Amino acid sequence: MQAPYIAVANAEDLEPGRFLKVEAEGRAFLIALVGDDLYAVEDLCSHExxxxxxGCLDGDRIKCSLHGSRFSLKTGEPLNEPADQPIATFTVVIDQGQIWLDPSRATNAVG
Ligand code: FES
Known part of the structure; x- marks a missing residue:
């Protein structure tokens, strides 16, 4: 893989149903494998x-532990109040046993 992708973890570290926290370029991201789908979001709730x-995973959603908003891992959209803004989502792939993240821009134009 080439820039802007960065190797952030071994693919072996992914556990289905749990997210993996990684850091890249001074920011924290959460990687989650749900079924066959791989997701990456910034480790930052849009509410506060x-x-x-x-928080925790709930299928293909992530729930903030502070006020309970859930967000789609796919689109970043909030699914219930109090959050009313999306979280940032990023492109992530597995190649040669590594997890590669593009932290340079949010795929949903947030962050
Ligand atoms: S800080 Fe996440 S829902 Fe309020």
Whole structure:
């Protein structure tokens, strides 16, 4: 893989149903494998900039532990209040046993 992709973890570290927290370029991201789909979101709730890594996965959603908003891992869209803004989503792929993330821009134009 080439820039802007960065190797952030071994693919072996991914566990289905759990997210993996990684850091790249001074920011924290959460990687999740749900079924055959791989997702990456910034570890930052859009409501009050709280780490989503304190929350939990709920299928292809992530739930913030502070006020309970859920977000789509696919689109970043909030699915319930109080959050009303999306979280940032990023392109992530597995290649040669590594997880590669493009932290340079959010795929949903957030962040
Ligand atoms: S900080 Fe996440 S829902 Fe309020």
């Amino acid at each position: 900039d709280y780490p989503l890594s304190y």
